[in-house]
Amino acid sequence: MLYRMRTLITKEFIQLFRDRLLAPFILLGPLAELLMVAWSTSQGIDHLPTAVLDMDRTGASRGLVVAMENAETFEPYQVKSMDQVTDDIDRGRALAAWVIPAGFQAQMTSATAEPPQLQLIVDGADVAAAQTAAEAGEGLAASYGHAFLVQATNAASGETASLDLSLRVWFNEELKESNFMIPSELGFIAAAISAMVASMVIARERELGTLEQLIVTPVSASQLVIGKSVMAVSLGYTLFLLMLGMVVWLFDVPMRGSLPLLMVLAFFYILVELGWGLMISAVARTQMQALLTCFLVVMIMVIFSGYAFPVDTMPPFMQSIANIFPLKHWLIIFRGILLKGAGVDVFWRELLSILVLGLFIYTGTILLMRRSRLD
Amino acid sequence: MNWRRIFSIIRKEWWHITRDKTSFFLLLLSPALALVSMGYAFSVDITDVGIGVLDQDLSLLSRQYIAQLGSTDALRLKAWPQYLDEVEPLLMRGQVKAVVIIPHGFEQDLRSGRTAGVQVVVDGTDPSTAGHAIRHVSGHTEYFAKEQMEGQLAQVGQLASLEDPIDLRLRAWFNPSLRYTVSMIPALVGIVLSVPAMAASLALAREREWGTLEGLIATPIGRVELIVGKLIPYMLAGFLSVPLCMAVAVFGYNVSFQGSLPLFLVMSVIFLFATMSIALFLSVFAGSQQVAILGSMIIFLFSGFFMSGLLIPFSLMGPILKLEAFMFPTTHFVIISRSIFVKGSGLAAVQGYAVALLAVGAVFFTLTVLTFKKKLS
Numbered sequence: 001m002l003y004r005m006r007t008l009i010t011k012e013f014i015q016l017f018r019d020r021l022l023a024p025f026i027l028l029g030p031l032a033e034l035l036m037v038a039w040s041t042s043q044g045i046d047h048l049p050t051a052v053l054d055m056d057r058t059g060a061s062r063g064l065v066v067a068m069e070n071a072e073t074f075e076p077y078q079v080k081s082m083d084q085v086t087d088d089i090d091r092g093r094a095l096a097a098w099v100i101p102a103g104f105q106a107q108m109t110s111a112t113a114e115p116p117q118l119q120l121i122v123d124g125a126d127v128a129a130a131q132t133a134a135e136a137g138e139g140l141a142a143s144y145g146h147a148f149l150v151q152a153t154n155a156a157s158g159e160t161a162s163l164d165l166s167l168r169v170w171f172n173e174e175l176k177e178s179n180f181m182i183p184s185e186l187g188f189i190a191a192a193i194s195a196m197v198a199s200m201v202i203a204r205e206r207e208l209g210t211l212e213q214l215i216v217t218p219v220s221a222s223q224l225v226i227g228k229s230v231m232a233v234s235l236g237y238t239l240f241l242l243m244l245g246m247v248v249w250l251f252d253v254p255m256r257g258s259l260p261l262l263m264v265l266a267f268f269y270i271l272v273e274l275g276w277g278l279m280i281s282a283v284a285r286t287q288m289q290a291l292l293t294c295f296l297v298v299m300i301m302v303i304f305s306g307y308a309f310p311v312d313t314m315p316p317f318m319q320s321i322a323n324i325f326p327l328k329h330w331l332i333i334f335r336g337i338l339l340k341g342a343g344v345d346v347f348w349r350e351l352l353s354i355l356v357l358g359l360f361i362y363t364g365t366i367l368l369m370r371r372s373r374l375d
Numbered sequence: 376m377n378w379r380r381i382f383s384i385i386r387k388e389w390w391h392i393t394r395d396k397t398s399f400f401l402l403l404l405s406p407a408l409a410l411v412s413m414g415y416a417f418s419v420d421i422t423d424v425g426i427g428v429l430d431q432d433l434s435l436l437s438r439q440y441i442a443q444l445g446s447t448d449a450l451r452l453k454a455w456p457q458y459l460d461e462v463e464p465l466l467m468r469g470q471v472k473a474v475v476i477i478p479h480g481f482e483q484d485l486r487s488g489r490t491a492g493v494q495v496v497v498d499g500t501d502p503s504t505a506g507h508a509i510r511h512v513s514g515h516t517e518y519f520a521k522e523q524m525e526g527q528l529a530q531v532g533q534l535a536s537l538e539d540p541i542d543l544r545l546r547a548w549f550n551p552s553l554r555y556t557v558s559m560i561p562a563l564v565g566i567v568l569s570v571p572a573m574a575a576s577l578a579l580a581r582e583r584e585w586g587t588l589e590g591l592i593a594t595p596i597g598r599v600e601l602i603v604g605k606l607i608p609y610m611l612a613g614f615l616s617v618p619l620c621m622a623v624a625v626f627g628y629n630v631s632f633q634g635s636l637p638l639f640l641v642m643s644v645i646f647l648f649a650t651m652s653i654a655l656f657l658s659v660f661a662g663s664q665q666v667a668i669l670g671s672m673i674i675f676l677f678s679g680f681f682m683s684g685l686l687i688p689f690s691l692m693g694p695i696l697k698l699e700a701f702m703f704p705t706t707h708f709v710i711i712s713r714s715i716f717v718k719g720s721g722l723a724a725v726q727g728y729a730v731a732l733l734a735v736g737a738v739f740f741t742l743t744v745l746t747f748k749k750k751l752s
Binding site for chain 1 (some may be wrong): 385395397398401402405408409412413421423425440466467468469474490491492493494495496497498499500501502503505506510512513516517542543544545546547548549550551553554555557558559567570573574577581584585654659660662663664665666668669672673676677678681682684686687688689690691692693696698700710714717718720724
């Protein structure tokens, strides 16, 4: 039994290294990709190129532009006419624009006049940037106006009551987008590559006709699945460790929890994640089918990686679907260990979910393998 | 170049694609199916972020303030810790994203005209949710403070209401209510349309893996003819998915199509040409389908998601990244697709990106022809 397994595993590794390009591709490709991706997302959405049409040209309007520069969301530059604003936004040169009307300062300081109409134009085609600009813009206008107001009322009536909000951010003190994004990307890339590698192993044997030879040997379905997954898990795990090293040393993502704990859990997680690929592989007849099915699964997986939207604010129906993807649970654990320094007592529920999913996935794969060898 | 020979390669390839019915339907439908599921995820707005409240003051005003916090669906009051020690486990478990702490003397301070302090502890792990919580808590706090101020001013007989001194008018062009789907779906079309290219990269690699390339080498077909013959059927298969994806976008997600349909179709052909050229170049080097799949996944899928300007605008990337992103066809097509779909732009606005796509396509096509040798290794 053990001897059979060993020969099977040896065969897998010989096959892996015989293709000179395959192993370097699996390991270095995702690593290079993560480097680029982490680099590109580590900056977040700020310094949006912003056209400013200042028709007032007073102290108040210049003060507003300075406030924009200080807020760092906007990178204001002056334009001369409304046509230029329209043109710049159309061509994507500016992602937002402020239009300060003539009489801005006069209307703001006078007690009787209507408040001045300040316009903020955002490019709705790029909604992530537009949303950021809109929220920052509203805050900016409100606090700028508020500062004026408090000055005026304090001059009139002395001190008045006010509320002071003191803010403390935990776990990610500077609210760095990269501390959230980069672990997500790492989790996603590791999961996708492991599933992809695993999805092709059995399909390849079937396509090339070598599965037939394996079937006539005394190797059983479960031994075959285990043999295949040993190769895939050792690749996936090496990849994970390489990427983790890069993330912690190169991108300064904090590592607050216990490293040995993370390494042990990651091993089991990758084993479970591979199961998805093996399951697809057991059903697919050709590598092309395996690729296309895997693509669909990976596309759904990215939704639940929290890269675009936090899973906890999704509608209940989506949340229940999210639960069948090990990635969702894993990212809670992974971020918990990295950023919060959490231990098993905090995320035992997620751990249990991954375990249960793993049992289901592997049982399913072995059953499917048994059935398909009769075909 | 002999068109008859090219045509026979095309016919052979097309048989390959359509012979396996499962693969054919997966190939045609997977872009549209992926768009359906992705689009659903991208149409979620952040609401109901759970927060906890620790009220140490237990006064009338503090209760009013708490009611104010829970008055919209942006925040939901989920936990009521009694002691400071309970705050950390709440945030650690992720049950709530923020805890608002109202200290003793909150009411007294406000009534006597002193500055009252409120503390907010936020879980910063997910900065966008954290930012949402911070903005809404401070918005409610400002509003509450203003109401208190108005009340006091009214007592001493001053102006009764404090109007905002600035009237901000927000105009979101092209997408007035800032719906995520309007901007994301056209961009995702670009990402899902790289599936045909992934399939194409398998095509050449498969010939080599199965040993059927040897048969082709023995025929008088030239390498340009062979590559053109491989390119065209996969472009055709990809082109068939374009209307499917557009139908999902327009009918499934109510994203109205503002631009010109012929222009969009021409642009998608150019995009398919660019992605296919890269895919074929990759498969020249790949000895097996496995390498081809992994390579095309890294190039098309990961780069498509994370670097194409889907969430972080292309114009904000640094120079080195811009150069890299420039090579990926998806970057250009995301911009083109958004412009035509959402802004209704004409040729003038997108021609620069179209030229870039053509250039990328031409470079990789030439490289493929030059490096592909009709020889056995």
